[in-house]
Amino acid sequence: MIDTSVFQGKTAAYFTLGCKLNFSETSTFGRMLQDMGVRNAAEGEKADICLINTCSVTEVADHKCRQAINRMVRQHPGAFVVVTGCYAQLEAETISKIDGVDLVLGANEKASLIQYLSDAWTQLQSDSETASDGESLHRHYSVKTKDIKTFAPSCSRGNRTRFFLKVQDGCDYFCTYCTIPYARGFSRNPSISSLVEQARQAAAEGGKEIVLTGVNIGDFGATTHESFLDLVKALDGVEEIKRFRISSLEPDLMSDDLIEYCSRSRAFMPHFHIPLQSGSDAVLKLMHRRYDSALFAHKIELIKKYMPDAFIGVDVMVGTRGETPEYFEETYEFLKRLDVTHLHVFPYSERPGTAALRIPYVVSDKDKKLRSKRLIELSDEKTQAFYSRYIGQEAEVLFEKSTRGRAMHGFTRNYVRVELPAAKSSDDLDNQLVMVGLGGFNHDKTALMCEILDR
Numbered sequence: 001m002i003d004t005s006v007f008q009g010k011t012a013a014y015f016t017l018g019c020k021l022n023f024s025e026t027s028t029f030g031r032m033l034q035d036m037g038v039r040n041a042a043e044g045e046k047a048d049i050c051l052i053n054t055c056s057v058t059e060v061a062d063h064k065c066r067q068a069i070n071r072m073v074r075q076h077p078g079a080f081v082v083v084t085g086c087y088a089q090l091e092a093e094t095i096s097k098i099d100g101v102d103l104v105l106g107a108n109e110k111a112s113l114i115q116y117l118s119d120a121w122t123q124l125q126s127d128s129e130t131a132s133d134g135e136s137l138h139r140h141y142s143v144k145t146k147d148i149k150t151f152a153p154s155c156s157r158g159n160r161t162r163f164f165l166k167v168q169d170g171c172d173y174f175c176t177y178c179t180i181p182y183a184r185g186f187s188r189n190p191s192i193s194s195l196v197e198q199a200r201q202a203a204a205e206g207g208k209e210i211v212l213t214g215v216n217i218g219d220f221g222a223t224t225h226e227s228f229l230d231l232v233k234a235l236d237g238v239e240e241i242k243r244f245r246i247s248s249l250e251p252d253l254m255s256d257d258l259i260e261y262c263s264r265s266r267a268f269m270p271h272f273h274i275p276l277q278s279g280s281d282a283v284l285k286l287m288h289r290r291y292d293s294a295l296f297a298h299k300i301e302l303i304k305k306y307m308p309d310a311f312i313g314v315d316v317m318v319g320t321r322g323e324t325p326e327y328f329e330e331t332y333e334f335l336k337r338l339d340v341t342h343l344h345v346f347p348y349s350e351r352p353g354t355a356a357l358r359i360p361y362v363v364s365d366k367d368k369k370l371r372s373k374r375l376i377e378l379s380d381e382k383t384q385a386f387y388s389r390y391i392g393q394e395a396e397v398l399f400e401k402s403t404r405g406r407a408m409h410g411f412t413r414n415y416v417r418v419e420l421p422a423a424k425s426s427d428d429l430d431n432q433l434v435m436v437g438l439g440g441f442n443h444d445k446t447a448l449m450c451e452i453l454d455r
Contacts, residue, residue: 106142218253
C-alpha cells in the first residue's frame with residue numbers, strides 16, 4: 001500500500017543516461033510520481049527526490065553515471081536519491097555506498113520503484129534521528145540475472161512529441177562484448193492486447209506517432225508465444241495513431257514477411273534501424289553475432305526493393321578485440337557498397353566479465369579514433385546524398401515542440417529531418433502533421449529547410 005499523502009507538494013528532479021528505452025521508463029516513473037502529487041523541480045530549485053536512470057553499455061557510460069549521481073547529490077542537498085537502470089543492476093552495492101545515495105534498484109525491482117520509494121521514504125520520515133542528522137539510507141536491492149522476471153510497462157513521451165512504447169525487455173543473445181543481458185535479464189514481453197491498449201491511450205492523450213522500443217524487440221513473443229509481426233499487425237489497426245516507427249531490430253530477427261508487410265502497412269513508416277556491428281564475417285563470429293554479412297546485405301536489398309525511399313540507420317562498432325586493419329577495411333568497403341542512410345558509429349569499450357576479453361588482438365585508442373572518423377565521414381556522405389534526393393519535393397512532416405523564438409524541426413515519413421525558420425514557427429504546429437515543400441540544407445547540413453504548403 002502506497003501512502004501518497006507523504007508525497008503531496010514534493011518536488012522531483014530526473015536524470016537519464018543511455019537509450020530511448022531508459023528515457024521512456026524515466027518519463028513513466030515521472031508520470032507516476034506526478035499522479036501522487038509530486039511536481040517537477042524548476043530549474044535551480046532544490047528537489048526533494050532525485051531519480052537517476054543509468055546506462056552501462058560502455059565504460060564511459062559507467063563513468064558518466066557516477067558523475068551524474070554525484071552532481072545530483074551536490075545540486076540537491078538533502079534530497080532522497082534513487083538510482084536505477086543497467087549500471088544499478090550491475091553495481092548495486094558499489095553505487096549504494098556513494099555519499100547521498102539512499103536507494104539503488106536493480107532490473108527486477110525497477111518495476112516496483114514507486115513502492116520501494118514509498119516504503120523507504122516513509123521509514124526515513126518516521127525515523128527522526130536519521131532524518132535530523134541527514135544520513136542517507138544506502139540501501140540496494142538486486143537479484144541475479146536468471147531471477148530478473150518482472151516487466152515494467154512504459155509508454156510515455158516526457159517532453160517529446162513522439163511516444164515511446166516499451167514492447168520488450170532483456171536479451172538472450174550474450175554477444176561477447178556486451179553486458180546488457182546481465183543488466184536487463186533474459187528476453188520477456190507483455191501481451192499484444194496490453195500494448196494495443198497502451199497505444200490507444202497514447203492516442204487519447206493526443207499522440208500521433210509511436211516508436212516501438214525495447215532491448216531486443218525482434219525477440220518479442222518469448223514470454224507470450226506471440227510474434228513481432230503479430231504485434232506490428234495489431235498496432236497497425238490502431239487507426240488513431242498515424243505513424244509507428246520500429247527502433248533497433250536485429251537482422252536475423254527481421255523476417256522477410258515483416259519487411260513486406262511494413263511496405264504496405266497503413267502506419268508503419270519506411271524507416272529502419274539495424275545493428276550490423278561489423279561488416280567482417282570473421283569479426284562477427286568473434287562477437288558471437290547470429291548472422292553474417294550476406295544475410296545483412298539481403299535485408300537491406302529487400303527493404304530497398306519494397307521501399308526505395310526507406311531511411312536505414314546502421315549501428316557499427318569499431319576497434320573491437322580481434323578487428324585487425326584488414327577486417328576493418330572489410331567493414332568499410334562493405335558499408336560503402338550498402339544502400340544505407342546513416343551510420344551510428346561507436347568505439348568498442350572493454351567490459352569486465354565479458355568473453356571478448358579472451359580475444360588476444362587489441363586495437364589502440366588511436367586506431368579506434370581514426371576508424372571512427374572514417375566511418376563518420378562515410379555516414380555524412382550517405383546521409384547528405386539521401387537528403388539531396390528530396391530537395392524540391394513535397395512531404396508530410398510531424399513537427400516537434402521547440403523553444404520559443406527558435407527554429408522548429410520535424411521528420412518526414414522516411415525520417416528526413418526538416419527545419420522551419422524561427423520566424424515561421426508557432427506553438428500550434430507542435431505535434432501536427434503538415435505538408436511542406438522541401439528546400440536545401442540548413443547551415444550545418446543536419447536538416448532540409450522547408451516551407452508550409454497548407455495550414
